[in-house]
Amino acid sequence: MNWDTLIAILAIALALGFDFVNGFHDTANAVATVIYTKALKPSLAISMSGILNFLGAVLVGTAVAQVITKIIPVDLVTLPVVVSVLLAAVLWNLVTWWYGLPVSSSHCLIGSLFGAGVMAAGLQGVDWHELNKVLLALLVSPLVGFFAGAVLTGIAFNLSGEKTKKGKELPHPKLMRWLHILSSASVSFSHGSNDGQKTMGIITLILATHFGSYGYRHDNVPLWVMCAAALAIALGTVIGGWRVIRTVGTKISREALSHSQGFGASMSTAIIIMVASAIGAPISTTHTLSSAVAGGTIPVYGAGKLNVKTLKLIILAWILTLPVAASLSAACYFGLHLFWR
16 A cells, blocks of 8 residues: 555545534534423434434435535645645634534535645636535525524414513423424434535545546545445534534523524524535535524514624634635645645
8 A cells, every 4th residue: 555545545534534523513503402492302312413414414415515526626636635625624623613613614615625726726726616606605595594594483483372581481382392303303414415415525536536446436426435424424413512502502692592493493494405405505504503593583582682792703703714724724735735745
């Protein structure tokens, strides 16, 4: 086994590590609302989320993975480029997880692809047509999540008969509780269908770049890659990311989450992500869900109950992730390129 082959195998392991980190970083997307409304016990909610993340990643298809493989032109993809992308994405994910900020693993990955591609080949290092489509999806999805969360929460709140009483726990009709659980399960499935595919795309790039003689191609995701990525994100989800769960569950709104709000935020997020997965748009589950929780606060408690301080931190992380990830991956590529020489 030569040195490059060993690096390629380690890069695949690193990609699965990114998928694992993505899983525990994004656990909050699906389970925070059901945990903090006491719809499900934490252990049951996280186990359910892990299983459904796995199924979503395996069953939905590979449209998103195909888009990931096209952001950097095929002839410019090298091992230093891919390793730089993964190192930067994992590093920023871990830093933001440590501080409990629900940032987007999608932003991390897309920013890293951009930074490494440009450092490797200048402005020709990325496919601008594909990149612009991805950036548009990343920009629009949180805005759609905010308004969809507000609308669905408002409808659910009015139909459920929940009453907001300051200082008292909201009554939770059984039907709304089960609808909330269903919507949480839908987020888990849709998260796997979108985020799991991003790692599939990266591994497919590695295989096509270094193991093409074995029949691997950029336009085909092998079944074992699908299963490995699905398992990694599911295991990460089961371990859970309590720092981010607390932020989503308790710090976006100044008032306790209701089942109506949890249902509205989760179901709107699940629908948006499933549509994105079907059309091959790699969007941010994290920012879509966070925006939907914020939007859902308004019809239940009013805009005055939004925690502006936490929202500012989330928005700041949203704005910074793309340039920071791009800078990190560019720096990683610069260092690795010198080493590879």
